[in-house]
Amino acid sequence: MTLQDIVPGQTCIIKAIRTNNLRKRIIDMGLIIGTQVYVKKTAPLGDPVEIIVRGYSLTLRKAEARTILVERLDTE
């Protein structure tokens, strides 16, 4: 599944990053294979999404979220 499929309130772990044009930026912002990501909310118009990664809040579009493969973590 991809980061886009994660419902707000769920946590997941990154498995692969297939983004092409923003790849470098995504990695530098701390999204690497094995990183834990919490999906916080989507914007009022339904896109972009806000995620919590490494203790801070990052927003990215679903188009990019779609290119990040993840595995859901079932916490609690």
Place this chain on the structure above:
Amino acid sequence: MNIALIGNPNAGKTTLFNQLTGSNQSVGNWPGVTVEKKSGKLKSDKIEANIIDLPGIYSLSTISLEEEIASSYVMDRKMDLIINIVDASNLERNLFLTYQLLDSNIPMVVALNGMDIIQRNEEHIDYQSLSKALDLPVIPISASKKIGIDDLIKAIEVFDFSKERKLIQYNEMVESYIKVFDNYIKDRFLSIRFFEDGLVALDHAKVSEKDQPILIELYNKSKEELELDIDMVLPDARYQQIINLIHQIYKKNDLIKETTTDKIDKILTHKYMGLPIFIGIMFSVFFLAFGPLGTWITDQFVWLIDEFFALIIRLVDNLGMSPYVSSLITRGIFGGLAAVVGFLPQLMILFFALAILEDSGYMSRAAFIMDRALRKFGLSGKSFIPMLIGFGCSVPAITATRTLDKDEDRKITSMIIPFVSCGAKAPIYGVFAGALFARGSYIVVFSMYLLGLLVAILSAILFKKLFFKSASANYIMELPQYRKPTIRNTWLHTWDRSKDFLIKAGTILLAAFIIIWFLSYFGLVDGKLQLLTDDQIGQSFLGYIGKALLPLFTPIGFNDWPQTVAILSGFVAKESVVGTLGILYGSTGDVVENGSALYPAIRANFTAIQAYSFMAFSLLAIPCIAAVSALKRELKSTKWFIFTLVYEMLVAYLVALLIFQIGSLPSGTIFTILFTSTIVIFVLLMVRKFIRQKGSACGSCDGCSSSSACGLPQFKEFKENIDKEKSKDEN
């Protein structure tokens, strides 16, 4: 000695810069405030040092133009010392850059900012252990509360440049690759950059031409060998070290589940309330500045200025100087200035409101909320910030486009910013709306802002469709924590922009007023150059120019040469449009009616529809000289630059023409046209929707309208990969 200030965007660099140098740069709470480097002298009586405030970066591998400035600065080792400012409340990501910087052997001091917040949350960071682990001085500070600044200055003064810092060592596997690259690059720092960024890093290295292909081959070989994607190997190794380190030094307060930012965001970016609140905030800003309150303050202020100027004019008249001098002072200088300076209070309210939005951190939320809407026009939510600044002044707004990630985004955004109505255009609406639309005045003003936005958006779509077909603006952005805007900082912001306005009024505008005064009060009467009286203005030089150009402007509703001349003067600076009308209609010293000296003259010379066409033309025509030169600087291409100017001129003329021609029709006809066009648009939309639905059979993506990259082959391949992966996951 050169000291560079480097850190993540929004880590507090500019605030620290102000503390270290004693200067007054304005600060905002959105990533990317510093778009150009600034420098100042360190406040120290022991050493001479230059502090350079560089744009914020997340990493040395950069994608946007302004980041490039900062990162090249490091790669070329242009400084003697780095002050790395680290945001203590966002340690993990901030230390990533610190570690990248530590790969070089440039002397460095870490300023750990925001320690007051850490304390307030009852958390603890052991900065002494951090200092030991990194082998460099770590100074805890709070730039906004001015804590620890003296310690930081002292640490710089006593810095031991002779000591070699021990470099960060990665695991054996990573180190072996670095060594392989270093055999050819001969510089550990740049070898690491090469490992991380690939070929780009070689721009800064001195690698012989025969070694280059060898390096590329080595890089490709490593790519095959490595288990992880090659560009992730170093970041991964680095983050692992950072997490271990943070474990040892950072005692977190687990009791805090929900921060203040979370609570505020629950409302401000709420699914349903977020958008109405956003629109409400924007509307209140304009209501505050141009509604009853703003108008009332302006009226009082104008009354004061008029009294003051009338006093001076009486004095000048009593001195019995030559008629030239007294005419220059009373009509040229004060006539123009009175009209312009009078709008200062309204502008200050606007600037003040924008400053609060910036400082609090709401601007980033605005970008987050607006991204989806702006994407349709080929822009990103990030373009929203420069556009919003454009409401204040186009010049910093055009400069701020550098924070955008892609060249196409930068071009489109800077080309449309002049349509966003800047603060200097506000006096034009102020005077016309006040004189002719009395009760609905702020609705008229608001409609001007909407018109500007509408033209900007339509132009963006046009540019994208015509010139930047493949462009799809990028968006990835950090949401900073909310901050309470400090009085000092908000005031600094407001003052900075108001000062620009006042300085312009005192310099460029003043010169323009004097020139206009000369052209309008001198003329050839019976072949002799002479000072004209008020009723002879038609014979002045300006009168001739205005009359010559008038036929060109008749179709858009101008019926009087002073109107033409006022529009021309707007190319010098938009503020002078009103001032010029003031001089030409000779209204100075008139009885102040309804607060503004110009109202009677406007009422006598404009009908409502003429005024509206006039305002629209001033709004959309080529911006002032300052903005034009900013455009030239940012577009970096004469072709685009000239295109933009011609385009803006044509659009302004066309829109004003439409407004005047349609507006002059009898009201029955207007309603007929409105009704017919609404029906036609509705039918067209429905037909389009119908065609869309039939054509959207290209798989699981949500139609080509939302994803412009859908048709690109590489993207299809991408999607296939992901789909494969997806089905694997599901099995």
